[in-house]
Amino acid sequence: MTATSTSPFRWDCLRSASRSSPFIVPMRDYLRIPLKKENVLLGDFFMMTFMFTALNAFLESFFFRRVDPVWLFFVISVLGLRMVARRIIPAHPA
DSSP: OOSSSSOOOOOOHHHTTTTOOHHHHHHHHHOOOOOOOHHHHHHHHHHHHHHHHHHHHHHOOOOOTOOTHEEEEEEHHHHHHHHHHHHHHHHOOO
C-alpha cells in the first residue's frame, strides 16, 4: 500500500473491468442516477429488468436462442440505465 492510498483495495481493477463487462457497467450507471423522483423510479425499473434477465440467464441460456425475445429485455435495460444515468427526466405536472 502506498502512502497516498487510503484503501488497500485497488480501484483500477474495477475501472478496467467496467470497460468490457456487461454486468459491471449497468451497476455503475445505476449508482450514477440523479436523485430525482422520475429518474430513480425509472432506474429502479430498468435495474429490476436487468437483474431478472441476468439471473434468468444463469438458469437457462436464452442468449443463444434467437426465437426467445428475453435477450432483448436485457439490451433495453442496459441501454435504459445508461440513458437514465445521463439525462434528467422532467417532472410531468399533475
